[in-house]
Amino acid sequence: MIQKEFINKKQINIIVVLNKNSNLELFQNIFDYISIYLKLNVMYIKNFDTKKIQEVNDKLNEKIDFYFVDIIKEYEYIFSWNFYSKMHSFNNLFKLIVFKNQIDDDDIKYYKNGVDDIVYMSDKYYSDKEKYIKWKIFSLLRRKWDNYHKDTTLIRNGVIIDLIKRQVVVNNKNIKITNKEFEVLNILIIEFNKKNNFSSKNKLYKKIYGVENKENSRVIDQLIFRLKNKISNGFFEIDKRKGIRIA
Template identity: 30%
Template sequence: MKILIIEDEIALQQSIAESLEKENFLVETAADYHSAVEKVFVYQYDCILLDIMLPKGSGLDILEELKKVGKAENVIIISAKDSLDDKLKGLELGADDYLTKPFHLAELNARVKAVLRRKNQQGKNTIELRNTVLDLNERQFFVNDKNIPLNRKEFDILNYFLLNKKRLVTKTGLAEHVWGDNSDQADNLDFVYYQIKNLRKKLQEAQAEIEIESTYGIGYKLIEK
């Protein structure tokens, strides 16, 4: 799997590259608009990490051109917290995800793997694991073919866990992914615990062959029973 990092902060660029290389990804980098354009339109990448604010140009312009040629999929925008308008525009242009700086490298790795897993689902609209099925189109969850009602946040949380099964998901990363920018306004992450608690109860009562395991002080992991 080949990943392109388009990021002008060299220290951050190198940290991301080293982290992804430890996960056995092939990594290439670009530090400005022109070198990025040269690479994205000549080579094929499985995932592109795209900063919006670049020397000599905008990452959104790159994304817009990628969309025109049908290559905007598997792009994760990495940019500053105060650029909500850029975030929305990026998602409208086809970006798969958005991660605000600063972020944990483990969270970025999880996002990259989630995007790649979605790509490898080859258009399937369900995620199946053991005796459970998550229907992404109808936003329904089934255990042994029985519909288990989930609220919106429970569904989004379970979807994120299934895309990152057996991988540690931090509380902060989960909150940012499911609640977005609103998570920054919270004094603590008790709202994450509350939703996880309810979701666990529903999984247990439905006799699902998956469960959410806690890693004290860090986060959670979805495992098979």
């Protein structure tokens, strides 16, 4: 009985613009990993072509949220204020992120011409380049996701619970959660996003099964016990009189 108002199909729409030397496999691996946490629609375009980008925008019911551009020297000319204004003429809400191999003294010109952030790709800056890129992109996308789904995603103490994808991730691992266990989490997250009130076993039973149960239910005890084992005992706070809530 997941509450319908919290089931939102919103996703983040992304275009990745590649050049002839781009490592497509690297980008696919990164965005595939991030899609464990966030709902993404990623499209790859070879070479920067504003007509092609506009065609993609026109085909979508929703606008593009992010453009990621793997830049090379030949592309530098496109980052002018005129280009940025043209992009805004058919989509005025996007974020523009550039991939560069190295830091240059004149990188400020990108910010002056509308770039929102730069992700540096060189191995000399980070011991684990792929890990850095992965979590840099994740941090950029999460801000948008949190804005879309502030009531449907909980990220807390290494645990990510996504009510839309019905998915639980603990320390980067997907955890198998039964439907009834997930409904318990759904109720607790809704309460957490309000005032983080305790939910009594009676309240949980009624919301999940649709009937009153004024006696203490072993069914709820078992669901909570399994969730503690799967996620973490410390993730929950239990009070014998008040019930349970997210710690």
